[in-house]
Amino acid sequence: MAQRTNSLAEKLDREALLKMYRQLVLIRRFEERCAQQYSLQKIAGFCHLYNGQEAVAVGVEAAMRPDDYLVTAYRDHGQVLARGTPPGPVMAELFGKATGVAKGKGGSMHLYDIPRNMYGGWGIVGAQIPLALGMAYASKYKGEDRVTVCLFGEAAVNQGAFHEALNMAALWKVPAVFICENNRYGMGTPITVSSAVTDVYKRASAYDIPGVWCDGMDTLHTYEVVYEAVERARRGEGPTLIEARTYRFRGHSMSDPGTYRTREEVEEERKKDPIPKLRAFILSKKRAKEEELDQIHEEVEKEVEEAIRFADESPWPEPSELYTDVYVDPIWPEKVHA
C-alpha cells in the first residue's frame, strides 16, 4: 500500500520547500549539462543520468538528518548533489580531474562525500545493499542513532545480495531504510520481463518488515513516506522497504538511445515531471512568488556553468597519483612502479 501522511509536507516551511526546489532544479540542470559535456567528450565512460528521478533523491534527503548515511548505485549524481556536495568537485570528478570528489579516480559511477555522509557510488548491481546492511549494523553496534538509507534500482532486487541483506537487516533490526527506485527498466528490460513480482514493496513480506510504495515523481510524497521509515528505523524498530515509483526521462546511460520504450510512454511520463509539481505546490500554498522560483533557476544556471568552468580549468591528476590510495601505506618496492 502507499502510505499517506499528508500533514508532514504541509508543515514544511518556506525555507525547506525552496531548498528542495533548488535541489531539484540543480540536479536537472547538472544532468542536462552533463549530457552536453559528454557529447563534447569532456566526460567519458559510463554515465547514468538522473533526469526524471530527482524527486527521489530530494525527497530522501529532506527525510534524513545530515548525519544519517546514504549509499546508492552508479546513478548517483543526484544523490551527491542532494547531500549538498558543491557541483564543482562533482563535475570535476566526471571530467577526471584532480579536484574531483575522488581525485578523478572514481568517475561518474563512484561519487563520495564522506564528510556529508554520502558513501557512494557503487557499480555492481545490488552490491551496495549488503554494504548498507553493514553500515547500519555498525551504527547499531556503536549505539549511534544514525540511519542508513540505501538506494537501488528495481533490477537489483533480483540479486541474491538483496535477499541476503534484507533477511539479516530484519533479523537484527538494523537502522536501515531500503529504497528501490523503480524506474521500470533495468537497461532495456522492463520489470514485467525480469520480475515475477512487479510490486517491489511486496517483497518486504518475505522478511516480515513494512513494505510501502511512494510516488517517486512527487518530492513531497517521497519525503513523507521516507521520513516515516527513517524515524521508525531511528526508534530501533528495524528496516523498511520502500518502492519509489519513478521514471527516467533519458536512456539508461549516455550510450542508450532508448528504443525499447515508445515515444508516447516517455511523453506521458514527462507530464509527471517532479519540478513543475513542486513548483505548483509552493505557489498554491503561497510559500514563494513566481519570481523567486525563477530566480532559483537563474542562480542554478550560473552555479552549474561555474562548475563546468571549475572542472575545465582544474588540473589532471599527477602521474604520482596512480599508485596512491590502493593501500593505506603503499606495498610496492620502488622498482615495481617502473
Next chain:
Amino acid sequence: MRELTFREALNEALDEELARDPNVFLMGEEVGAYDGAYKVSRGLLKKYGPKRVIDSPISELGFVGLGVGAAMMGLRPVIEVMTWNFALLALDQIANTAAKMRYMSGGALSCPITIRGPNGAAHSLAAQHSQWFEPQYAYYPGLKVIVPGTPADAKGLLKSAIRDPDPCIFMESELLYPTKGLVPEGEYLVPIGKADIKREGKDCTVVAWGRALGIALEGAEMLAKEGIDCEVVDLRTIRPLDEETLVQSVRKTGACVILEEGWPYFNAGAQISDIVQRACFDILDSPVIRVTGADVPMPYSKALEKLARASAESVVAGVKVALNVRS
C-alpha cells in the same frame, strides 16, 4: 613460550584482540554456540557475548558484505568463512567492494576487515571442498593475503591483520589446526609482508607458505640425509610479497624450488618464479622449478587423491632437478 596448537594460537589471537579493541567483532556461520565449525572460536561467545561473537545465516555474500560495510564505518570486523570454498559466493564484495573502495574514493574510505577461514584440502573431501585460493585473492590490488604455516605465525599475523588498515585475506588450514608449536604469550605481532627463513641452507632455496611449509621442511630433512642442504623460505604473506628475503636467499643458494599445493596454472608460484628469474637470472644454473598439485579437480578416492597432491617426495624430486642431481 608454551606449546599451542595452530587452532589454539588463532583462538588466543582472537581472544586478545576482542579484549583489546571493542570495535573488533567476530561473525560467521557457527562461530558462536557451536564454537566454530573447526572450533577456532571456542569459548569466545561465552566470554564476549552475542554482540561481539555473532552467528550468521548461510549468506556468504551478505555477511561478508556486512563486514565490508561495517569496516568502512570504522569497525574491525573479523569475518569467518567456514572454508574458502564457500567464499566464492562473497567474491564480489571482496574483489569489487573491499579491494577497491579506497582507490575509487580517492583515499576517503578504507576497509580494515579481516576475512579468515581454512584454505586448501584436508582429506577425502573431494573437489568442491579441496581447493587453494591464495593466488586468486593475491591477484587483486587492494587486498593483503596472509597464509601462516606455524602456530606462532598464525597468532602474530592474525593480530596484525585485525589491526591492519586494509582488507586482509587470512588463510588457515584444516590440516594445520591440530599441529603444535611454541607460541609467545600475550602481545606478539608478526609484520605483514615479511618472509621468514624457517631453515637455513646453502644448496637450494625452497619457497613455501601455509601448510606447504611443513611439507617443504620434511622434504629438506630427507634431502639433508643425502647431503643436500636446503634453505626453506616461508613467505607467510603472498601479497605484499617479501621479494627482498626471497631474492637474497636465491642469490645465496643459486637454485630455487617453489612448492605450492594448489593447481599449477597461473598460480602464486608463477609470479614468484617470474620475480626470481628476473632478479637472479645471472646466477641461476637451472630453471626455477615449481612443485604443485595436479591440474585436476581433487578426486575423492584415497588412491587418486594421493597422486593429485604435492608431497615431501615431490619436493625432493624437484630440488634434485634444480640441482641437476641424479637420483
